[in-house]
Amino acid sequence: xxxxxxxxxxxxxxxxxxxxxxxxxxxxxxxxxxxxxxxxxxxxxxxxxxxxxxxxxxxxxxxxxxxxxxxxxxxxxxxxxxxxxxxxxxxxxxxxxxxxxxxxxxxxxxxxx
Amino acid sequence: xxxxxxxxxxxxxxxxxxxxxxxxxxxxxxxxxxxxxxxxxxxxxxxxxxxxxxxxxxxxxxxxxxxxxxxxxxxxxxxxxxxxxxxxxxxxxxxxxxxxxxxxxxxxxxxxxxxx
Numbered sequence: 001x002x003x004x005x006x007x008x009x010x011x012x013x014x015x016x017x018x019x020x021x022x023x024x025x026x027x028x029x030x031x032x033x034x035x036x037x038x039x040x041x042x043x044x045x046x047x048x049x050x051x052x053x054x055x056x057x058x059x060x061x062x063x064x065x066x067x068x069x070x071x072x073x074x075x076x077x078x079x080x081x082x083x084x085x086x087x088x089x090x091x092x093x094x095x096x097x098x099x100x101x102x103x104x105x106x107x108x109x110x111x112x113x
Numbered sequence: 114x115x116x117x118x119x120x121x122x123x124x125x126x127x128x129x130x131x132x133x134x135x136x137x138x139x140x141x142x143x144x145x146x147x148x149x150x151x152x153x154x155x156x157x158x159x160x161x162x163x164x165x166x167x168x169x170x171x172x173x174x175x176x177x178x179x180x181x182x183x184x185x186x187x188x189x190x191x192x193x194x195x196x197x198x199x200x201x202x203x204x205x206x207x208x209x210x211x212x213x214x215x216x217x218x219x220x221x222x223x224x225x226x227x228x229x
Contacts, residue, residue, distance in 0.1 A: 032216045043206060043220040044157065051216075089156060095216055100147065103156045 002027040004092050006104030013080050014112050021107045023090035024072040030092040033066060033073050034101070038087045047088075048075070051095070080111045116140055117209050119221035126197055126228055134192045134224045136207030142187040143209035147218065148180075151204040163190055187212070197228045 003026040013019050025033075031052035036044035050057045050064045050073065057064050061080075066073040077084055090104040116139040126132050136146060144165055149157040161177075163169035163184035171177045181193040190209075194201055204225055208218040 034217070041204075041223070041225070043222050045220075046217060049217070093216070100159055100162055101218065102159070106156050 002030055002092055002102040004090060004102050004104040006090050006107060008107060009105065010108045010110070012110045012112060015080060015082060017080055019075075019077045019080050019084070019109055019111075021075045021088055021090065021109075022072060023074070023092075023104050024070075025092040025102075026071065027092070027094075028071065029094050032093050032095050033064070034091050034093075035062075035064060035075050036089045036091065036103075038089065038106075040087075044089060077109075080109075082111050082113050085109055085111045115211060115217075115219045117143075117207065117219045117221040119207055119224050121224060122222060123225040124227070126226070128198055128228055129196055131193055131195045132197055132226060134194075134205055134207075134226075136190045136192070136209070136221050138188045138209045138211075138219070141209075141211040141213070141219075143190075144187065144212040145210045146184055146190040147208045147210075148182060148190070148192050149206045149208070151206060151223075153204075157206065160192075194226065197226070199228045202226055202228045 006023045034049035037047045038044045050066050061078045063076040088107045091101045093099050093101040118137045120135045148160045151157050160175045161169040161171045163182050165184050165187050169182035184190040206223040207221040210218050
């Protein structure tokens with residue numbers, strides 16, 4: 001089955017700096033890669049996703065890059081703000097209604113004011 | 114749109130009793146629903162996948178006789194934790210896929226289960 005590794009497990013940055021979280025996956029059939037933000041005790045929220053036919057996607061301060069050959073993808077947050085502090089999860093799945101999503105181990109991001 | 118609800122949001126039960134958690138898609142039809150368990154400071158671990166009208170597919174290591182999943186309609190799935198024990202205490206989250214979409218899944222708010 002799919003295995004998703006995520007690094008780092010914790011990340012502290014100064015407000016305004018950039019944060020980068022990296023993930024690797026094992027199943028070459030995976031073609032959908034969502035990123036989630038989860039605050040304590042809350043549900044995961046989709047913040048951005050990318051499909052394998054795209055190498056990069058950006059939404060305001062958030063961007064995701066995908067290297068399908070190397071089987072890794074990364075989340076980039078620029079101009080970080082204290083409200084960005086949360087746990088971030090990468091995930092991978094194959095496209096389709098029944099296909100399950102495998103989550104990474106999570107990164108706790110702390111943005112220091 | 115794409116709202117998923119869960120009930121209850123938290124529950125405390127005694128060891129040996131059973132607890133039922135409901136997951137509903139409020140404004141879309143969900144052919145596939147997923148149940149996850151999340152222990153403190155850990156990732157979401159998929160427990161099972163269910164399709165409407167068919168038996169759930171359980172992940173390796175998840176006891177299907179202990180965690181009963183029913184997906185009776187396109188908007189409702191239930192997870193029953195039978196003979197709960199303290200080690201079953203966790204955050205249980207469901208998610209659902211809209212039959213009209215391909216990839217994105219929508220998460221419920223989660224249920225905090227504490228077994229005393």
